[in-house]
Amino acid sequence: MKSVWRSIFVISFLFLMASPIFAQAPVSVSDTFGDAMTDIRNIALAAGALIGGIVGLVGIGRTAYKLSNGDTDAMTSLIMAVVGIFLGFIAVAFL
Numbered sequence: 324m325k326s327v328w329r330s331i332f333v334i335s336f337l338f339l340m341a342s343p344i345f346a347q348a349p350v351s352v353s354d355t356f357g358d359a360m361t362d363i364r365n366i367a368l369a370a371g372a373l374i375g376g377i378v379g380l381v382g383i384g385r386t387a388y389k390l391s392n393g394d395t396d397a398m399t400s401l402i403m404a405v406v407g408i409f410l411g412f413i414a415v416a417f418l
Contacts, residue, residue, distance in 0.1 A: 368415055375411015382407050 382404020389397035 371411060371415040375408055375415065378411055379404055379408035 382400060386397055386401040386404055389400050
């Protein structure tokens, strides 16, 4: 039983002694900010595509509802849906 505790103590001591060596790894702040900016850009691209898709689906659903009820401005709603999708994807392209 004593040897088990001794080996646990030795292993934990070795890990504690080696941890400052790994903690001093050279990491540049500019690299970290560059990675953060890349992550933010990827999130913005995904959010823009998602919002563009939702706007298009809502617009196309609105068009389908208006066509089924015989409203006169169904084609205007369809054009607005297509323009919404187009503007959403243009916004994603500019990011």
